[in-house]
Amino acid sequence: MIKRFLLLLVCFTLVFAVFLPQDIGVAATGTVTIAESTVNIRNGPGLSYQLVKQVKKGEKFTIIKEKDDWIQIQLSTSKTGWVANWVVTKPSNGTTTSSSSNSKNMSATANTNQLRVRSGPGTSFRNIGYLNKGQAVSVLDENENWLKISASFGEGWVAREFMDLKSNSTNSKEDNNNNKSIDKGIVTDTLNIRDEPSTKGTIIGKLSKGTTVSIYSKKNNWLEIKYSGQSAWVSSEFVQIGTQSQPSKTTGIIGKVTASSLSVRDGSSLNSKIIGSVSKGQEFAILDEVNNWIKIEYKSGKIGWAAGWYFNKDKEKSSQIAKDSKVTILHNGTNIRKDPTVQSTVLQRVNEGESFHIVSIENDWYEIKLSNGKNGYIAGWLVTTNGTGPGIDKQGAEGYLKYKTIVIDPGHGGVDNGATGSSGTLEKELTLRTAQLLSDKLKAAGANVFLTRSNDSYLPLPSRVRLASIHQADAFLSLHYDSNLDRSVRGMTGYYYHSYQKKLAEYVYNSTNSQTKLKSRGVRSGDYHVVRENQRNAVLMELGYLSNSAEEMTLTSGQFQENAASGIYNGLARYFKEK
Incomplete structure (x- = not known):
């Protein structure tokens, strides 16, 4: 009798365990709202999995976890399912994509003098400062051609080829109890940064003349500063304490303010405190110039720094x-x-x-x-x-792109390789590479950017078009690379379907073709799903022929990728300017 009872108890336990909710212990990470009229929920992260339920637009569900382009949601207390991320929306937290994990513990050192730091990843972006050879900075983000850095004058982008990257130690020497500065100073000459307050300390970087530094403590003849997120030391002999210095000798140059109202700061960086302002048309003798910041006497007896790119200088x-x-x-x-x-x-x-x-x-x-x-x-x-x-x-491109919503569609992905080059290049990988470079440029200009895919995943054509509708895109760009049985065929082609898309196609194509200097195959009407079924302004770009071995080498080069992304970026700016 006892044996029979134990056997029944074991059987009951096994059966009960089968029907327990499987992911009930996984922490939720937010909610999603269904964005389409009817959406299929499946029992796995892919279109091949079995349909478990259909839900309606506006319904909200708790997120359990995410995998590639799919989100597992809680349907009920004992039931879960998977939904594609392109048919839902998440609450906006006002933040952009975070820096790549590889960049979080990286620093870099300039390997050339007068290296321009720009407001975005491209030569068309405004110059906001300079780095000198040996000057070290923290790396915030990166792509294959540009690094986003944090320097004394703020955040900006520099050409990757002119920087030497290195990983920072996870063990910081920074004293966490000393986070408030006690003073500020201006570097009076090129100055070594050391890891301890002694000439025997290891040199870990350099500061250029005119750099404004925050001082955290003093020890004998040494000043503690923060450098690449760590505590560091510089000799007080080469730092002028305070930023309200006596008027320096004039450079003999007169600067005229071009901005309607321009802030004057106590140091040569955007992080410095605002101490006054000047107005358009006012002229000042330029006392000094550091990293594209101008030192002026903005009021009688009062000295400050203003952004040099808002001044016209006489001959x-x-x-x-x-x-x-x-x-x-x-x-x-x-x-x-x-x-x-x-x-x-x-x-x-x-x-x-x-x-x-x-x-x-x-x-x-x-x-x-x-x-x-x-x-x-x-x-x-x-x-x-x-x-x-x-x-x-030349200023201006950023202004025409700010707040615009751009959907970038890297063609193919997942099981769909697209064209295969004569040397084995996969179209799906190259389109994603171009899309990511373009995305960085547009985000730096203040655009709202959405990629139809951000990794090697498959997405049906209707879902790509649907994203343009969901986000009410101002422009939809589908990026592709071409192929032909005739391996001598080469060049770039732009496609549109509806007449209202033609203007966008022409601006984007002409700019990109001019920037890359590929053979021009022109802009033409094309019966492609992503432009035909798209109610938004859309263009499909065939950025060259992978089947042509010589052109394939060009298309896969870093220089071409940079030029293609810059060309599309500039074409969009011109389109919105003239629209």
């Missing part, structure tokens, strides 16, 4: 230009003009690669010495400068 600056400063032409057929304006007479046309000595700078134009001995002017955004030449950046 007296020519005396400050090094004798070897040159510009190099970026495009064939560039105009050299008589005066610094696009309405001025064209003196001659020059081609890509030609170089000229800089005579002076006037607003956004370089005055240059021509081969015939005469002087002419060239727009600063049409050239590059050598290491000692002062740079000019």
Whole structure:
């Protein structure tokens, strides 16, 4: 009798265990809201899994966990299911994608002088400062061509090729009880940063003249600062305590404010305290210039720093230009003009690669010495400068993209490889690579960016189009690479379907083709699902032929990927500017 009872108890326990909810102990990580009229819930993370339930638009569910592009949700106390992340929305927390985990404990050191730090990952972004050789910074984020860094003048992006990366030790020497600064100072000469208050300490970085530092403590003749998130020390001999210094000797240059209202700060960085303001049209003698910040006497007896990119400087600056400063032409057929304006007479046309000595700078134009001995002017955004030449950046692209909603669709993915190149390149991998570079540029400009896929996963074409509708996209960009049985075929093609999409297609295509210099196959109507079924402005870009072995080498290069992303970015900016 007892044996029979025990046997029944064991059987009951086993049967009961089978019907227990399987994931009830997994911590929830938020909620999702169904975004489509009818959505299928499946018993696994994929379209091949069995349908367990249909839910309606507006229903909310608790998230259990996520896997690739699928979310496991709690349907009831004893039932769970999986829903595709492209048919739901999550509550917005106002944050952007976090930095890659690889970047969280990274620092980098500049390996060249006068390295420009920009507001976004691309040469079209505004220049916000400079790094000198040996100067170390913290790395916040990265892609294959650019690093997002934190420097003394704020956050910005630098070209990856000019930085040496290294991992930071997980054991910080920082004293967590000493997080409040007691003073500020300005570095008066190039200054070594050491790991202890002694000349015997290891040099872990350098600070440039004019850098503003926060001081956390003093020990003998040494000052404690924060460097790459750690406690560090510099000699007090080369730091001027306080930022309200006596007027320095003028540089002989007059700066005119171009912003309607411009903040004046107590140091040469966006992190410095605002101590005053100046207005458009006011002119000031420039006392000093550090990392594109200008030191001025903004009121009688009061000295401060203002962002140099909001000043026009008069032609007296020519005396400050090094004798070897040159510009190099970026495009064939560039105009050299008589005066610094696009309405001025064209003196001659020059081609890509030609170089000229800089005579002076006037607003956004370089005055240059021509081969015939005469002087002419060239727009600063049409050239590059050598290491000692002062740079000019054309402003504006960010303004046209800010707050725009862009959906980027990297073609193919998962089981769908797309085209395969003559050397084995997979289209699905290359489209994602381009999309991620483009996404970083658009986010830096303030756009709201959504990728239809962010990893190697399959997504049906209707779901890609649906994302454009869900997010009310201002533009939908489907990125692809082409293939042909005739391996000699090459070039770039842009496609639209509806007439209202043509303008976007032309702007994006023309800009990208000009930037990459591939053979132009033009913009044409194409019967592709992602543009045909799309009620938003949409374009499908075939960015070159993987089947052509020579073109495949070009398409997979870092330079082409950067140019393609920049071309699409600039094309979007021009489209929204003219819209």
